[in-house]
Amino acid sequence: MATRHTREWERAVAAFLASPVDDEAREHGRAVVADVLAAAVAGSAAPGVAGVASDGAFADGAASILGTDRRVAPPQAAMTNAAAAIAQEVEEGHNTGGHVGAGIVAGGLAAAEANDVDGEAFVDACTRAYEVCVRLERAIFAMKDRMNDAIPWLVRNPHSTWTTVGPAVTSALCLDATAEELSEAFRIAANLAVVSMHDPYAEGAPARNFTAGFSAQAGVTAALTALAGLEGSRAAIEEVYDPFEELLPDGFAAQFETLGEEWAIAEHYVKPYPSCRYTHPPLDALREAVDGRTAEGRPVDPSAVESITVRTFANATDMSHAEPETMTAGKFSAPYVLATYLCRGRVDLDGFTAEALADETVRSVAARVDLREDDAYEAAFPESWGASVTVELRDGTALTGSRDYPRGEYRDPMPDAEYRERNRALLAHGLAGGRRDAVRIDEALDALDAVAERPVRETVAALRP
Structure with missing residues (x-):
């Protein structure tokens, strides 16, 4: 297949995904990856998630369900780990983009582990996907507001209306996709949205968290099908995304002109408290x-x-x-x-x-x-x-x-010692049922700190019972 970009912004995305990640952006990416992994381990013990993780009738595979000793097919690991990542409401996010990292990291982790990717390549893939998704999300949030004025239940749960693209892009990068395959993975995912008709956060049904899981699963599957030769819709890039130009004050295409120059990931936040x-x-x-x-x-x-x-x-x-x-x-x-x-x-x-x-x-x-x-x-x-x-x-x-803004964001970051203790508590919560002691929890903490420097499989091994 030959790469043909229908819009200049799509060409900018493709060029950015093939470009290097600078050291400062990579450090922010490492922090996002570590934060989501800690949240996913804690969430692996949450109601609903724990039952699916242990009892789901999944085929054996090469991707781990965090907090357990199970290895399943990458799309199923992505689904369960993404649900776990948001279950405790302690995962990172971005002021103008929502919860960006959960699907990206959970989806990409499954592909990276299966393909034995090194830590730096994984972090760089997550960082690139993060930048693209923040820009997409700004437009989708604007679309969501307008659509919900007409149909109140439509595009209800923001955890899942954009996050097919993130895990698709990260997975394709981790699976060594060619430029053409990567473009097709993007197109396939960019025309998908796992939309919940209602977000039962006040009811608190555990199924709520799996909307994000299903979205990550769809993203990983989009990457796998692109590598198998499936082509995405070029018309969708025009018909779906051209109207976004009118939704944002500075336009839609202009969002992508700053890729690689302005790093949105530098303004991600972490949560001191496990609540919305x-x-x-x-x-x-x-x-x-x-x-x-x-x-x-x-x-x-x-x-x-x-x-x-x-x-x-x-x-x-x-x-x-x-x-x-x-x-x-x-x-x-x-x-x-x-x-x-x-x-x-x-x-x-x-x-x-x-x-x-x-x-x-x-x-x-x-x-x-x-x-x-x-x-x-x-x-x-x-x-x-x-x-x-x-x-x-x-x-x-x-x-x-x-x-004026909560603790944990880039203008008021958590002190390192306090943040490390938060992650220690998250890891201990998710791994409490395994053969873990204080030393082993420290080893898991060290694995998060060194996630960009070790093979992904080593990091995952440290996050299993």
């Missing part, structure tokens, strides 16, 4: 309001709280359900997350167990949280994700705090 990032600005504002601010220098007594008023951007106010019944629902409840911090002094994986969700003290405080849309925070979104919090105490005291 829309809950993080209110939580950080709450921490500013209450940490060490009482006369005695102690945390606020939950029974002394009359009300908690949150002002933030519109999307964050969707997280207002105050009585979550499942792990996932709790992670998408700002009232529950804020109440958990006031009652427990922390928000970690243990805060979303069935026992924690049933805590009457936490539920009582959550019922006193009121989320309100604020025009200033909405105008600044998505470049800045801000919130302010006012805690009214029963004695009339008002404690206030505010944040």
Whole structure:
């Protein structure tokens, strides 16, 4: 087959995917890969994911399901690992692009392990795919907003409306695709979207996380079919993507002119807390309001709280359900997350167990949280994700705090030691059922740090029981 690009932006994508990755971008790529892998190991123990990982009727293959001793076909490993990567709501993301890395890393990992790819090649493939996907996502988010005005359920779950392209591109690169095969893999995936008709984050059904898994599976399959000679639709590149030109203020094609010059991956964020990032600005504002601010220098007594008023951007106010019944629902409840911090002094994986969700003290405080849309925070979104919090105490005291953006992003990164401890907890959570001790967890941490320097199979071996 001969490569024929129908649009200049498609030609720019192809040229970029064949170009080198500079050292600074590679380091950001390494950080993204390590973050997603840590999240996937923790998510391998999550409800729903663990059952599929252990009991799914998958054929044996050359790709690992993280956190288990199973090796299955790459598309099935990609599906399960991508679902695991988002299950704990602790994976990385990008302010203007959503959760970019989960499908890219989970899908690419399956192909890279099967093809015995070295770490640097894998990280570079993920980095290139990340850049392309951030640019695609900006347009797809704009499309999603317009389409949902007409059909409210359409393109509901943003984890899965773009992420066929990322794992397809990463997998094709890791499978040594020719330029023609890579272009066809891109075209095939660019005309696919795994669309959930509803995103049950408030219900918290475990199947919710598999929408992202199915998307990664489709992406890996797109790469495999392209390598088998399947051609993608050139007409789709025109008919589907040309309308995007009108959706973005600076146009669509212009997004790709900066590939290799402006690295979007440098602005990725990491999560200090295992909950939806829309809950993080209110939580950080709450921490500013209450940490060490009482006369005695102690945390606020939950029974002394009359009300908690949150002002933030519109999307964050969707997280207002105050009585979550499942792990996932709790992670998408700002009232529950804020109440958990006031009652427990922390928000970690243990805060979303069935026992924690049933805590009457936490539920009582959550019922006193009121989320309100604020025009200033909405105008600044998505470049800045801000919130302010006012805690009214029963004695009339008002404690206030505010944040222009949450902790963990490039403008306020997590300290290295704190981030390493977060990853240690994630790895220990996912590997707790295996033959692991503190030394072995340290070995897994070291494998994440050195993911760009070791063969992928060595890294994966360190993330198995």
